[in-house]
Amino acid sequence: MKNWRSLLTSVSLIAFASGASAAELNIYAWSGEVPQEIVDDFAKETGITVTFDTYDSNETMMAKLSAGASGYDLIEPSQYTVQVLAKQGLLQELDHAKIPNLGNLGAPFKEVSYDPGQKWSVPYIWGTTGFAYNEDCVKTPPTSWKVLWDPQYEGRIYMLDNMLAAYIAGLQVNGFKAGTTTPAEIEKATQSLIEQKKVLGGYNSTNFGDLVASGEACIVQGWNGNIAQVMATNPKVKYVVPDEGGSMWIDGFAIPKSAKNVEEAYRFIDYIMRPEVAAKAANLSKSATVIDKAKALLPKEVVENTAIYPPEDKLMKADFILDVGDATKLYQDGWTKVKTAQ
Amino acid sequence: MTAARRGNLMTLALLAPSLLSAVLLLVIPILIVIAFSFAEQDTYGGARFGFTLTSYRELFQTIYLPIFTNSLQLAAVSTIVCLLVGYPIAYFIALRAGRYAGLLLALLLIPFWIDFIVRMSAWMVLLGRGGTINSALLGLGLIEQPIRMIGTYPAVLVGMLYAFLPTTVLPIHAALNGLDKRLLEAADDLGATPLQSFWRVTFPLSLPGVMAAILFVFVPAMGVYAIPVLLGGGKSIILGNLIVQLFLDFRNIPLGAAVSVVLLAISSVIIVCYMRVLRSVEEART
Incomplete structure (x- = not known):
């Protein structure tokens, strides 16, 4: 009896070791x-x-x-x-x-x-797409995407290195809806994003939270989760769902x-x-x-953290991006222009 | 079987492993890339095999041209900077360092055992607002505000210089190290000033090394991906970044493949030119 059991154990061990199970x-x-x-x-x-x-x-x-x-x-x-x-x-x-x-x-x-x-x-x-700022650097609490174009923060503004996310700001700052498929609106947003490059420190969608927490950046476009993670250790970082809507x-x-x-x-x-x-x-x-x-x-x-659970009225205004279908090509060409502009 | 034939067979057998790996790991992947560059693309990122020149036609549209000029410019400037810094180092190690030459070469190479991305991240720490350089300058009272370095063109050049310095120094060092010192003595005896003997003896003899250095910097510099992203803030993209963007962000495999093929073609042309020039230099010497 005992032998049987040990035999079974070893068989199952072998099976386990060989990856079979x-x-x-x-x-x-x-x-x-x-x-x-x-x-x-x-x-x-x-x-x-x-x-x-x-x-x-x-x-x-x-x-x-x-x-x-x-x-x-x-x-x-x-x-x-x-x-x-x-x-x-x-x-x-x-x-x-x-x-x-x-x-x-x-x-x-x-x-x-x-x-x-x-x-x-x-x-x-x-969650939401909005922006975060560091209070050490930005004294008056901004509420609009416009702050991401503000020359007084030249070199210390970062945008998400993500086409559709960057276009949320580019479109909404012009009063358009994020995820639009209208060519003229996408074109206008492209121009705004090209203009913005003069004041940008760069594009970053990996450690934008650290950038704004360390003060390397004054303002970063970002997704709320990553920002809320750095807010837990640095209370000077604030997250904003912009007045223009942002996105959910x-x-x-x-x-x-x-x-x-x-x-x-x-x-x-x-x-x-x-x-x-x-x-x-x-x-x-x-x-x-x-x-x-x-x-x-x-x-x-x-x-109770509004960076994680924003107030209802903010959420109602946020855009919800759906598949843009054939307009993808318009966004891609626009984004290439933005990225290559000097 | 004659001895010659047996010799040939032997050579083939000895070459087989490297030939096989070259075919499997180099030739076949390149052929796959070329095949994809002629494939068709749908909106959702699927690639259908076929033969169409759509990708190449799209590539030569105006929106992509700035990327080619950006890349060539960055590669050219990086090469010049690397040569200006690398030549004196190579010269010093080869002709002046004496018994410390080996040690200096080792010091130059040891950092390159560390992963590339880690070394570039170190530069981000050095060049950041709160980074080592800014803190030191602030501490010494030399500046009042931190200087912005990350996200600028000079930061990219610093990264390029750092990444390609060994590949600049080593070939020049090799050329100078083999230099027949008696030639310099002869120049000296014939009344040449040190500067004259450098320009008319040392420099011409180091040219093959300089050309190799140009090749080793210029060609890979065009395909660099991480440096413009990490140190330049991703604001000025070059061919390496375009390829990543096309494959990963736009899921346009045919166009990404076409850019890769064009990059490969540019590199090949440069290498062929290099071989030509090298041959004429060698012929002129003999």
Whole structure:
């Protein structure tokens, strides 16, 4: 009897060592949005070996997926990206039966315009695109995108190195809606962004939070989560959703068609939708959760932080960028002009 | 089997591993890039194989031309700066440093064991507003406000100089190191001033090294990606950045491939020119 058991143990050990039964999961997510701690907790609980990579633009992630076998089982696209990937046929239709915690989604996220019926994606966190400033450098609290064109901060203004994000400011400062498909409006925004280069220190979408926290930059365009993370240690950094609107975004999880470890991907999605896990993730990444029961578990300083949960009236004014379709080419040509202008 | 044939077979067998890896890792990838540059592109980033010149036609539109001129200009200025700094260093190590020559060469090369991005990040720390240089200058009372360095053209040049200094120094050093010292003695005996003997003996003899240095700096400088982004703030993009933008941001694989092919073509032309000039220099000498 005892021998049998030890034999079984060694067989299963061998099987484990040879990788035959070792479950894997390869996640590719926005940098700063899925905390390493959550990934580690998940790996510990399930025994799944998780490989975790990050990106700082939807486009980079899409490029890797459309180039063929990316090796990723779970991705975290923003709303318009879900539309593009679905149109390209790069996503798997989700089997809701495998996500028992799907019911935990808060009301506004149960039915989203970009993915009716949650066919391709499940929301994870949401946030805004605005700007942050350092009080040491900017004395009067700015409320408009215009401050990103202000010559008194020459060399100390940074824009996100991200085409659609930069165009949010370029379009809205002219009174247009972000994500427009009207050629004349995109052209006008391009001119504004070219003009802006004179005062820019640079473009940055990786460590813009550090730039404004260290004082290297006075003002940076940014996504609220990354900014809220540096605000936690440097209270002189303030985040603003501009009067012109800024934008609201939703990042969610989706499974690429080429995924090899589909069951594990479902397990992760379901795991991160548990209220206590979602709360921990939101607290660590300083982002707004889509799970109502998780919001109730968050500490007061997160829920009351307007950089994370902006006031309702601000949100109503924010633009929600959807797939711009063929206008993509207009944005790309405009962005190339912006980047090459001297 | 004759001895000659056996020798040939032997050579082939010995060359096989390097030939195989060159074909697998160099020739085939380049052919793939060339094939993609003729592929068709759809709005959502899919590339369909075919034969179309669309990408090349698009490439020579006006919006991309400034990137070519930016790149050539940056490469040219970087090469000149590298030569101005690198030549004296090479000269000193080869002809004046004596027994410290080996040590100096090692000191020049050791930092290059560290990853490129890490070294460039170090420059960001040095050149930042609160960085080492600004703090030192402020501390000494030489300036009242921190000087802005990151995100400027000179910062990019500093990065380029730092990145390409060893590839400038080494070939020039090699040329000068092999210099027959008796030639300098002869020049001296014949009444040449040190300056004259430098311009008429040393410098002409170091030319092959200088040309190699130009090649080693100019060609890779056009494809540099990280330096303009990290030290220049990403405000002035060159061909290396354009390729990344086209592949990763715009998902336009055919156009990205076409830019790569053009960059490859420019590099090849430069290398061919270099070989020609080198040959004429060698012939003139013999």
